[in-house]
Amino acid sequence: MFASDPTNPCATLQAFAARRADVHDVFRAVVGYNNWLAPVETLTGRYGRAPIRRVAYGESAEFPPGELWLFTDGDAAERAVAAGSALGEYATGLTGVDLFSSLPAEVHAVRVNPVSPAELTWNFPPEAFAAAVAWAQVLRFEHAVRGWSAGAAVDLAALADYPQFEVFAFPNRTVLTMPEQGGLTNPAVVCTAPDCAKAILRRVPEALRSQLQVVFTTGRELLDKLPAQGMDGLMLNPAGPGPTFPVRLPAS
Secondary structure, three states: OOOOOOOOHHHHHHHHHOOOOOHHHHHHHHHOOOOEEEEHHHHHHOOOOOOOOEEEEEEEEOOOOOEEEEEOOHHHHHHHHHOOOOEEEEEEEEOHHHHHHOOOOOOOEEEEOOOOOHHHOEEEOHHHHHHHHHHHHHHHHHHHHHHHHOOOOOOHHHHHHOOOEEEEEOOOOOEOEOOOOOOOOOOEEEEOOHHHHHHHHHHOOHHHHOOOEEEEEOHHHHHHHOHHHOOOEEEEOOOOOOOOEEEEOOOO
């Protein structure tokens, strides 16, 4: 299984080009990256934020209409400039969660590292925007889970509001559990994202895997239904790559 490097999305892009990573790996790496370069005009005009840090790649910017050009690093931006692109002023140090959580309506394409070698680029057409927004929500929630793991109080309201958990159901509709794990008696195996679910399915024996169906559910449904079915908690992402954490559920 390929492990995305959150500090270097280019490694994941190269792995994807070499067919060693899949689209979920790329979304996790790209949306989870925290050091993007974005046009200052985009940041101020479309997101309503003033840049903290900025770098100039010329006096003016000229982009194809409706396109948002993002760069992973200064070298990628300099390659575009060397090829004749007018980039103007860029803001630095931006998070992918911020950039992709609410793409402006007038943007119809997002280009990552345009003009760079193909294996370092990634393009978001409009049909991929919903997936980018969903991944921003995944990574924001996983950030909260890491806080819980570090000692912050578990926020059951945030868990209830999360709309896209994945669980594993047998044909009789019982749910896959991990008995006596994480200090819990019978926690349900619950994943925050598709790559986490895929990691679970890689680990279970083939005979068991063929019986399991991935079911999408909300945090509210888990809180409401699992205790009545004999489960006292959630084992989040026990196979990674999202954060692994046991959540004890209130008794029904």
